Amino acid sequence: MMRPKIRGEHWAVICVDGLPSQTLHEFRSEIRNKANQKDRVGERTADTYERNVRRFIEYLADYRNKEPLDADTSDLRQFLRRCRRDGDKDNTIKTRRTSVSRFYGELPIMAEDGILPINVDDCPENPEEGYDATWAVGETEQEAQSGEEVQHLPPEDVKKLWENVPAPRVRNRLIIKLAYQTGMRATELCHIRHERDIDRGKREITVPAVTSKSDSRKVAYKDTLDPLLRRWIDGGLRDAVPYAGQSEYLFPTKQSERISRETLRTVVRQAADSAGLNHTVYTDKSGNVRTKVSTHTLRHSMAVNSLKAGVMNVRELQEFLGHSDLETTEKYLKIASDDATDAYRRNGGPPEDG
Numbered sequence: 001m002m003r004p005k006i007r008g009e010h011w012a013v014i015c016v017d018g019l020p021s022q023t024l025h026e027f028r029s030e031i032r033n034k035a036n037q038k039d040r041v042g043e044r045t046a047d048t049y050e051r052n053v054r055r056f057i058e059y060l061a062d063y064r065n066k067e068p069l070d071a072d073t074s075d076l077r078q079f080l081r082r083c084r085r086d087g088d089k090d091n092t093i094k095t096r097r098t099s100v101s102r103f104y105g106e107l108p109i110m111a112e113d114g115i116l117p118i119n120v121d122d123c124p125e126n127p128e129e130g131y132d133a134t135w136a137v138g139e140t141e142q143e144a145q146s147g148e149e150v151q152h153l154p155p156e157d158v159k160k161l162w163e164n165v166p167a168p169r170v171r172n173r174l175i176i177k178l179a180y181q182t183g184m185r186a187t188e189l190c191h192i193r194h195e196r197d198i199d200r201g202k203r204e205i206t207v208p209a210v211t212s213k214s215d216s217r218k219v220a221y222k223d224t225l226d227p228l229l230r231r232w233i234d235g236g237l238r239d240a241v242p243y244a245g246q247s248e249y250l251f252p253t254k255q256s257e258r259i260s261r262e263t264l265r266t267v268v269r270q271a272a273d274s275a276g277l278n279h280t281v282y283t284d285k286s287g288n289v290r291t292k293v294s295t296h297t298l299r300h301s302m303a304v305n306s307l308k309a310g311v312m313n314v315r316e317l318q319e320f321l322g323h324s325d326l327e328t329t330e331k332y333l334k335i336a337s338d339d340a341t342d343a344y345r346r347n348g349g350p351p352e353d354g
Contacts, residue, residue: 031106055096056076056096079096125261151292152301160277178221179299180298182219183320187210190260191210204219205221307332
């Protein structure tokens with residue numbers, strides 16, 4: 001068991017496979033010295049965050065045989081459950097969750113700013129983003145404040161989303177529709193190569209294994225994407241982007257060979273704002289405002305709407321989404337089941353003779 005730290009004392013620099021040795025030291029310094037006051041934390045909070053992140057890293061090594069850059073939503077969920085079994089109270093578990101979320105939120109910033117000698121692309125998605133109930137303590141903060149367990153959009157709202165995208169409209173409509181139809185993670189969408197990964201004849205995409213969450217897999221898309229793909233790829237719109245000539249990716253930009261996750265988030269957020277679909281769901285303990293519609297909302301929406309429409313069963317959906325464990329996929333079943341129960345009551349159940 002880790003000994004308690006005396007106030008004012010700093011842990012020795014941690015040496016962890018997969019992370020530079022100074023990572024936790026730099027993380028602590030980063031959150032203590034943010035330029036914006038609302039983003040800064042006090043010394044005591046920084047100590048708590050550092051201690052909790054260290055505990056999560058030790059858990060990954062001891063129980064999941066993983067390095068920190070390979071952590072995913074399932075790891076965070078299991079970590080919090082173990083904390084619960086070990087006797088942690090609700091507030092302690094919430095603080096552990098917040099600490100881990102803040103750490104993974106700061107990693108790409110520290111990488112981009114050159115504080116850590118790691119590639120931004122090697123930073124995983126925040127484990128908290130993929131699972132809305134990571135509190136593991138009864139009702140989650142998001143559920144309590146939003147009334148929903150999984151933030152998702154019905155098909156008519158997805159249509160409003162792509163109809164209200166900002167410029168460049170062809171590219172951004174393609175992004176929204178592609179993300180929704182395939183259920184790809186934002187990181188996966190960023191890494192799609194237009195010639196190597198897309199089979200336009202079969203309407204099939206090979207999703208590269210760019211995260212630790214799954215191996216490479218194949219997903220399909222609908223014929224409604226054909227016109228957008230033709231305009232973007234064949235019509236010269238992609239080629240007109242400055243970095244297109246030296247890029248193999250579907251979405252190059254003016255700044256780099258491929259689009260960033262932050263740009264995807266901006267496209268979705270602006271489209272949701274214009275469509276009147278967005279609102280603040282809650283503000284987490286780190287001060288981050290969480291809105292109803294995000295890039296991951298499209299993935300949730302694809303899953304929920306596919307189950308409701310009977311497009312695929314939960315096992316097929318697990319494979320399509322690239323979930324490593326079925327439990328992650330099964331959270332969508334409750335929503336689909338509730339919908340089916342409501343329909344039963346509304347329609348009076350199955351017909352009977354006599």
